[in-house]
Amino acid sequence: MEDIGSNQNKNVAGLSFKDLSKEEKDSFNATSGEFLFVNEEIGEKNSLMDARGKFIQFINTKKQRKDVFAFVIELLSYVYTRFRVALILLSVLFDIFSDFINFFKDKIVKRMFWGRGTFLKSALQVTLSFMVFILIISYVYRRPVVIEASADTLASVGVLETDTIVATASLNTLVPKDRGRTSTIDYIVKRGDTISSIAAANNVSTQTVLWANDMSENDYLKLGQTLAIPPQDGVIVKVVKGDTVESLAKKYSANAADIVDAAWLEAPYKLTTGVEIFIPNGEMPTVIAKRTTTSTPSSYQQSSIKYSGGVADPNVGRFLGWPVGGPSAISRGFFSGHYGIDFYPTGGSRPSVVSACAGTVISAGWGYWGTNYGGYGYYTHVDCGNGYTILNGHMDKLYVSAGQHVGKGQALGLIGATGVAYGVHTHFELRRGAGLGGRINPAPYMQ
Structure with a gap:
């Protein structure tokens, strides 16, 4: 039987992956059958290995110059090396963690199997104790x-x-029917209305309606006319500069406390100029009101x-x-x-x-x-x-x-x-x- 290995050795006189130039090829005293080339045109075209070699040679040349480009290359090389080390460490840690999980899982399975429910009882006790602790803390600090x-x-x-x-x-x-209003409302005059009937229907005096609408007893009502009806007896006034609760109470023969309540004022009882306010139980200055003197x-x-x-x-x-x-x-x-x-x-x-x-x-x-x-x-x-x-x-x-x-x-x-x-x-x-x-x-x- 013919030795295949020996025939191969005879047929392959030399094996080369080297990039041979045309002159180098011609210098060999061998026929083309004595050599086996991976690529017959390896001497005329750039291969992937040749490109990689040239790139490495280029990088090494740049490194020797010690310039900015060399620094960047060294930095990238360092980062790449550290990244590989980090991946290796993460792989090792993951293996350790996986082994720990498996070990803990085996322990739990063995304890549950051999303890015949003892582990479950202990887990419930720990859970209930934790819940009681949370309830106590929330009650104390709520x-x-x-x-x-x-x-x-x-x-x-x-x-x-x-x-x-x-x-x-x-x-x-x-809302109870006997609860009084707290704000002024508009009333549309209907056929048959009079000042006195409108006042009586709204539980205020005729004079209050006249004051609120700048009318006199001799004025006539018009069908569809809009009248302002205060919530109770009193006057509606517009605050001017210099007005205070005390000055308005004195001017309109009213109680300062009533004004504060009606306007929902808090100390220091500041009034806004140009705003209309209602003065409960007040009277227009043209009306002379009898004042009583008390020790209050x-x-x-x-x-x-x-x-x-x-x-x-x-x-x-x-x-x-x-x-x-x-x-x-x-x-x-x-x-x-x-x-x-x-x-x-x-x-x-x-x-x-x-x-x-x-x-x-x-x-x-x-x-x-x-x-x-x-x-x-x-x-x-x-x-x-x-x-x-x-x-x-x-x-x-x-x-x-x-x-x-x-x-x-x-x-x-x-x-x-x-x-x-x-x-x-x-x-x-x-x-x-x-x-x-x-x-x-x-x-x-x-x-």
């Missing part, structure tokens, strides 16, 4: 919350001392509106005490637009505001706008436990907090003038339930 409740659910709502409960009305709450300070003139009277609920009777714990008197009573009684100190000092009934504080703090307590300043709202609640406002500071039980006559805070208040006093309200719609005159219920 922030005060605001709880909203309607008057119907007020008795069943429990709050902590750090919480605030806000009683709100539902969307279906109807000018800031606390007695309101011209008397108590509307009324009969107390026979189920509760006169259960309210005096809401101020020192010498004090009434500066303003209950009327449409002022749904409470104002008490001011008369002894030269500032006494405490006290609870007029025994009960639970359902809300206490600052009366922010947008809530049922906007404009009251620092206030307290106490549930008397018999379906009625009382509210005291405008205090300088509070002595109680929401959720606290108070006795009748217990101090609630220091009398002041915070919120929409003119002069130091407390605004005292009685409500059926807790909503604004339940405000009634406290006088028939006071002892």
